[in-house]
Amino acid sequence: MRYGLMTIEVECVPDEVLEAVAESKGPSSAEAQVLARLRMQRSKDRQVHAFRFGNYWVTGPMPDARTEIAMIEIAEEDAEL
Numbered sequence: 561m562r563y564g565l566m567t568i569e570v571e572c573v574p575d576e577v578l579e580a581v582a583e584s585k586g587p588s589s590a591e592a593q594v595l596a597r598l599r600m601q602r603s604k605d606r607q608v609h610a611f612r613f614g615n616y617w618v619t620g621p622m623p624d625a626r627t628e629i630a631m632i633e634i635a636e637e638d639a640e641l
Contacts, residue, residue: 568614570612570631611623613634614636615635
């Protein structure tokens, strides 16, 4: 991050990374909650992944370009507050 300029990207977080972070931060962490939601969705045979952008975590299918732009805009607005 450069001073005065923030770059936010939508990052698809690999399961192994999410599991490790959730384990280290504990069961009440955002990461543990995302992991539980991801497992629940996959148990219903959904093709979903965990994504991190700014301070946000979501689960879902791979976003299209418009959705990714909207996610970044949300995170940028939050960062400006």
